[in-house]
Amino acid sequence: MVPLTGTSASDGREFRNGLILAVEEINERGGIVGRPVEPVFQDTGSQSAEAVVRAARTLITTHGVSAIINGYNIGPQNSEYEPIADAGIIYIHHNTLLQHHDTVASDPERYFGCFMADPAEYWYGQGFIKFLSWLRDSGRWRPRNRKIAIISGPKPYSIVIANAMNACAKQFGWSTDPAPIILRNLQPDWQNILTRVREADPAVLAFTHFHAGDLAKFHLEFMKNPLPVLLYLQYGALHKSFSNIVGTRARGTIVGTVIGLLRDDLGRSFAQKYRQRFGQSSTPEVGCQPYVALHHYAIAAGVAGAVGNPGDFGTNRRIARALLDIPYRSVAGTIRFHPKWQAAIPYPDATNDPSMGLPHLFYQLRDPEDAPALIAPEPFSDSQFELPPWLGAAISEGLK
Numbered sequence: 001m002v003p004l005t006g007t008s009a010s011d012g013r014e015f016r017n018g019l020i021l022a023v024e025e026i027n028e029r030g031g032i033v034g035r036p037v038e039p040v041f042q043d044t045g046s047q048s049a050e051a052v053v054r055a056a057r058t059l060i061t062t063h064g065v066s067a068i069i070n071g072y073n074i075g076p077q078n079s080e081y082e083p084i085a086d087a088g089i090i091y092i093h094h095n096t097l098l099q100h101h102d103t104v105a106s107d108p109e110r111y112f113g114c115f116m117a118d119p120a121e122y123w124y125g126q127g128f129i130k131f132l133s134w135l136r137d138s139g140r141w142r143p144r145n146r147k148i149a150i151i152s153g154p155k156p157y158s159i160v161i162a163n164a165m166n167a168c169a170k171q172f173g174w175s176t177d178p179a180p181i182i183l184r185n186l187q188p189d190w191q192n193i194l195t196r197v198r199e200a201d202p203a204v205l206a207f208t209h210f211h212a213g214d215l216a217k218f219h220l221e222f223m224k225n226p227l228p229v230l231l232y233l234q235y236g237a238l239h240k241s242f243s244n245i246v247g248t249r250a251r252g253t254i255v256g257t258v259i260g261l262l263r264d265d266l267g268r269s270f271a272q273k274y275r276q277r278f279g280q281s282s283t284p285e286v287g288c289q290p291y292v293a294l295h296h297y298a299i300a301a302g303v304a305g306a307v308g309n310p311g312d313f314g315t316n317r318r319i320a321r322a323l324l325d326i327p328y329r330s331v332a333g334t335i336r337f338h339p340k341w342q343a344a345i346p347y348p349d350a351t352n353d354p355s356m357g358l359p360h361l362f363y364q365l366r367d368p369e370d371a372p373a374l375i376a377p378e379p380f381s382d383s384q385f386e387l388p389p390w391l392g393a394a395i396s397e398g399l400k
Contacts, residue, residue, distance in 0.1 A: 010212055011071060060089065066307045074095065151183065
């Protein structure tokens with residue numbers, strides 16, 4: 001179930017690519033317990049509850065799929081869990097919703113097959129504050145004050161992240177006064193909003209919306225008269241479509257994702273293969289999500305000894321048990337599902353063991369032709385933090 005049209009189409013295409021590449025690799029090895037894998041795609045477009053539920057029902061009733069594996073669909077708020085639970089099949093997604101925890105925990109027998117292969121959006125908030133504090137306390141960055149300004153998009157996903165940042169900031173010695181600015185729509189008067197932020201005089205500005213095109217529009221407005229802040233954007237700014245619009249002006253921006261692509265041998269090899277298959281303008285940092293999930297599913301089904309169809313609750317329960325029991329060290333890091341939430345456990349946000357959690361990655365954008373620099377967390381980082389050009393210029397001006 002992928003958004004091949006609409007505002008998330010750029011991500012949807014990468015989700016489709018990632019699944020296709022995983023299918024090709026698995027089939028080259030003989031399939032899953034001897035059965036070849038055939039991908040079937042349904043466009044979820046607006047990602048509304050109606051669109052995603054309709055896609056789930058079509059995949060189950062028309063195509064008889066054994067599992068539904070995809071990136072995110074932000075909007076249905078778990079409505080699609082119902083037809084999936086009725087069919088008793090495995091569902092692995094990357095919706096990044098705290099609501100997933102509540103739904104699965106409310107009736108674990110019914111939702112045994114529902115897994116979220118990345119951590120909930122809540123961890124973006126806490127993880128970002130911890131990252132800022134690490135930059136500050138390690139001496140990599142010297143903030144001129146302890147103030148953070150937060151702008152949230154109108155969707156619940158963005159609001160949860162903004163509120164999580166706000167809730168834990170004080171614990172780490174930061175102030176978020178005034179409260180987060182919640183946008184009612186994505187056509188705001190950016191210069192007016194940025195003037196409000198400038199008056200608060202923060203050292204950090206975070207924008208928790210995630211669509212690449214909207215982030216690019218914001219960034220261009222920000223760069224007309226840059227504030228002397230460390231700028232953070234949600235993971236959508238990792239997308240090639242963002243850098244194609246913003247160009248060299250993106251350099252120095254911090255971007256975070258709770259699931260991304262590591263820069264170790266596994267990650268580099270995957271990125272090279274992905275770009276060879278789908279072109280140099282493709283984004284393996286996004287396509288890796290369903291790629292990883294399908295490989296994890298294949299391992300679990302192999303251990304279970306069979307692939308379940310709709311209605312085959314016994315086989316699918318064995319596959320679900322294997323997904324819970326077997327952590328998978330992927331190109332994105334270790335996928336280890338929490339036994340109660342059935343969501344990936346984040347490192348270092350919820351575990352201090354980098355081998356047993358999915359790393360919450362922080363990148364710093366460089367020039368468009370360069371890969372984003374992975375600056376945290378250790379031991380996965382491959383680059384050092386650099387002072388953003390506009391912030392360095394502001395400091396130099398202040399010293400004159």
